[in-house]
Amino acid sequence: MxxxxxxxxxxxxxxxxxxxxxxxxxxxxxxxxxxxxxxxxxxxxxxxxxxxxxxxxxxxxxxxxxxxxxxxxxxxxxxxxxxxxxxxxxxxxxxxxxxxxxxxxxxxxxxxxxxxxxxxxxxxxxEVLAALGLLLNGGGLAQLKTINQEVVKALTGREGDAKGALHELDRFITGLDAQKAEIVKTIEALDRLAAGLATQTEVIGNALDALAPGLTVLAQQREQLTDALVALRDLSEVGVRVIDASAKDTVASLKALQPILDNLVAAGDALPKGIDFALTFPFPPNAQKAITGDFVRLHATLDLDAASILANLMASAGGAPLPALPQLPLPQLPTLPLPSLPPLPLPSLPPLPLPTVLPSGLLPSLPGLPPILPGVRLGRSDPMTGEVAGMRGGLSALLIGGEPA
Incomplete structure (x- = not known):
């Protein structure tokens, strides 16, 4: 129980x-x-x-x-x-x-x-006993002793250099530790680059295969390339000598060009305009539009009003009377006896026929002349092409407006 x-x-x-x-x-x-x-x-x-x-x-x-x-x-x-x-x-x-x-x-x-x-x-x-047995059975003590002896021999008399090397190594490791993030980023970037190259292995292989013929040609032309480089070196030496020898002349030529360049700068826009006019001399550049075939279309209107011409002349002279010329004393020339010449018969000239009606505005009203009609047009121009038809006849036909030629 x-x-x-x-x-x-x-x-x-x-x-x-x-x-x-x-x-x-x-x-x-x-x-x-x-x-x-x-x-x-x-x-x-x-x-x-x-x-x-x-x-x-x-x-x-x-x-x-x-x-x-x-x-x-x-x-x-x-x-x-x-x-x-x-x-x-x-x-x-x-x-x-x-x-x-x-x-x-x-x-x-x-x-x-x-x-x-x-x-x-x-x-x-x-595991501990196995490692200890390996060390005690000659697996590591002899090597450790040899290493210790060699280190002592290497450092004897070089303690300062060894200490400096350790300090430099410490600074190097410290710098690496400070740039650890950048080093990691660089390694990651290299990893991405390697991954990208791995995806393009076939393309890279094809590119290397395509480079092989070019490298073969370069290898075959190695001597020619070497000779070309040597010749280029000699050319540079000759060029240096030529430049040194012609330095003064070159500077003098440049100084001589300075006035020409100054004049070209001073000419400004006039130079291209002059060159443009020289290509169409003796006609101005805008005359090309008036040339049709073998003739030039021209329209001219002349104002032959004598009163206007005299007024323009007076205006150009300033409206002041002409200055009186000083009277110069003339030398008294001896009188020479002249032989008496027989009288010569002079032909009588027929009077010139004048038109009974003159265009007004051509000449001012003069006593003894009939009234003058409005101004004279020397030609008739085509309103479509601007072509001028000349007038036919003499002066009287021109003045009275003769028939077109």
Whole structure:
């Protein structure tokens, strides 16, 4: 009866413990010889046990059961440690070390996963003994002694240089550390460049194949290229001698050109206008539009009013009377006896016929002349082409407006 009561109490206690616990899973690269039912500790206090160890690819998955009162942050870490030198393995859970401000983030709960980035395992005693045996069995002591002796020989008498080299190396490393971000950016840029070149491997291969014939031709013409470079060097030497010998003459020629250039600058716009007129001499440039075939269209109107001509002459003279010329004394010439010449008969000239009607405005009204008609037009111009038809006849025909030619 007592045994039954004890068993019942144990079952009730187990059920209560099961209800007050939660499961957490951790991933390890190596669980060593960890076995199920191994202890799970926090600060060397057992808070749970390992329920199951499974393999997922090359990762060992350890499922643990923790008591409900275990309070750990959501970013807790897990490590496989050993209770003593030959003791059993257990899983140690802890808050992330050296990450102040993150220890209180979240809370580890049922079903949470502690990834590979937050798990680790301690060194095995066998690994430590194996490394120690390798060192003690001549695997490293002899080499270490040789290295020490050679370093001493190399540094003997050069302590100052070695110290300076170490200081320079320290500054170099400090500079590299200060430019760490730029170095990372450069490496990333090189990575992008390499990725771009990798996508264009075929294009680069075709370009290299296309360069091969050109490189072959250059290799074949190597001697000619060398001779050309040597000749170019000789040409430069000759050019330097010529420039040195003609420097004064060149400067003198430039100085002689200065007045010409000054006159060209002073000419300004007149020079291109003069050149334009010289191409069409003796006609002005705008006369090209009047030339049609073998004749030139011309229209001219002449004002032959004598009164206007005299008025213009007086106006050009300023309206002032002409100055009287001084009377110069003339020398008294001796009188020479002249022979008497016989009288010569003079022919009588017939009177010139004048028109009975003169165009007005051509001449001013003079006594003994008939009235004058309005002005004279020397030609008739075509209103469409501007061509002028000349007048036919003598002076009288011109004055009275004769028939067109």
């Amino acid at each position: 007592r045994r039954a009561l004890v068993l019942l109490l144990l079952l009730l206690t187990g059920c209560e413990a099961t209800q007050r616990s939660y499961s957490v899973t951790a991933e390890f690269t190596d669980v060593l010889d960890l076995v199920p039912m191994a202890a799970v500790k926090v600060n060397d206090v057992t808070v749970g046990s390992v329920e199951e160890i499974t393999l997922r690819g090359f990762v060992a998955v350890v499922r643990m059961k923790l008591s409900e009162g275990v309070d750990l942050p959501d970013n807790a870490t897990a490590a496989i440690r050993q209770s003593s030198l030959l003791g059993e393995k257990f899983v140690a859970l802890a808050a992330p070390a050296g990450q102040a401000g993150q220890a209180g983030q979240g809370k580890l709960g049922n079903g949470d996963l502690i990834g590979l980035d937050r798990t680790r395992q301690g060194a095995e005693v066998e």
